[in-house]
Amino acid sequence: MSNEERRDSLADQAAAWVPPWQRSAPESVAPDPAPDPVEAEPVEPDRAEPEPAAPESAQLTAPAAVESAEPADPAPELGAAGDLGAEVPLEGSPGAKIAEEGAGRRQRGGRTRVVPEPPPVLDDAELRGALEAILLVVDEPVSELTLAQILEQPAERVGPILDEIAAGYTAAGHGFELRRAAGGWRLYTRPEYATYVERFVLDGQSVRLTQAALETLAVVAYRQPVTRSRISAIRGVNCDGVIRTLVTRGLIEECGTESDSGAYLYRTSTMFLEKLGLNSLDDLPPLAPFLPDDVEELADAAR
Structure with missing residues (x-):
């Protein structure tokens, strides 16, 4: 083959060459042609299976094909209080039911917050x-x-x-x-x-306190709060039994412990004031008129 014939043959092949992206696919694997975006039927919102998405080339060439098939949300309306940001749900929708339930709760809450009427004033x-x-x-x-x-x-x-x-x-x-x-x-x-x-x-029963109980009760009344050892030191005898009797009758009661020794402290009770007809301990008579004249000498001798 001469050079001229060879050049003609190569020119014919070059003219007949088709790029791969422009070549037609075989009939067995050829995809369905993309539907015209303008003539395509709208997608029904209640369809169970979604339609397959259009090819990427169709999305680029027809933007209208990718628009949502669902209708656009309605424009927001004024709420109950007149604010622009509140949206009113459609009647019969789940949002409307939730709004009704919330309104009922607010109403029930309003009834619980009702201020009670003041009590009647007695004459x-x-x-x-x-x-x-x-x-x-x-x-x-x-x-x-x-x-x-x-x-x-x-x-x-x-x-x-x-x-x-x-x-x-x-x-x-x-x-x-x-x-x-x-x-x-x-x-x-x-x-x-x-x-x-x-x-x-x-009716013939004697409920009077003994002399020892009266003395112990007087010491507690004027020196309260006071410990057992202090009461015994003032009276000069052991007062454990008398103190138990006074506690049992409710005339004195425990009121803590002493910080230094940890001993129990005793004081008179409310029943003591009630039995003596006193309003407070300030109503107790003063001891000065009943003290002996040589009380200071007796105190020095006790030391």
Whole structure:
């Protein structure tokens, strides 16, 4: 073959050559042609299986084919409070049900936060009768604050009414009286009728304290808090048995321990004030009139 023929043959081959990306695929493996984006049917939102995605070349050439088939969210509407950021869910949707449940909870919460109505204010006569009824059943002095809380009345009203009741009993000459004791109020029989009351209550039984118990109780009352050893040193005898008796009867009680020795400390109880008719320990009579003249000499001798 001559050179000219060879050049013609190479030119014909070059003219007939087709690049690989432009060559047609075999019929057995040829993919379906991509549908026209304009004529393609819209995808139904409730279809169970999603449609296969379009080829990448179709996505580049037809942007409309990749748009979501679901309808766009509606424009936000004004909320219940008028804010632009609140969205109103469609009626019948899950969001609407959740919103209704939340509104119900807020309503129920609003009912629980309702301020209760103030208690009715009792007039003086009704308040007086209520106080007298309570004081007849108490077994220990009750404070004005406790009475005010029970009756749901201001404490400033309870105190003056109690004073009026006490003054009325005294003026009427009843066999009982209302007086303060141990920080509270209680009804007591009058001292002039104590003989008859004692005869009825005791009925031949003696409940008086012994001389040793009275002396020990006096030491605790004026030197409290005090330890057993200190009580024994003041009286000059062992007081363990007497102290147990006073604790059993509720006239004295333990109130901690001494920091140095760790011994138990004792003080008088509320029953002690109640039995003696005292409102506080400040009502105890002073000891100075009962002390001997040579008390300083006795103290020096004890040292």
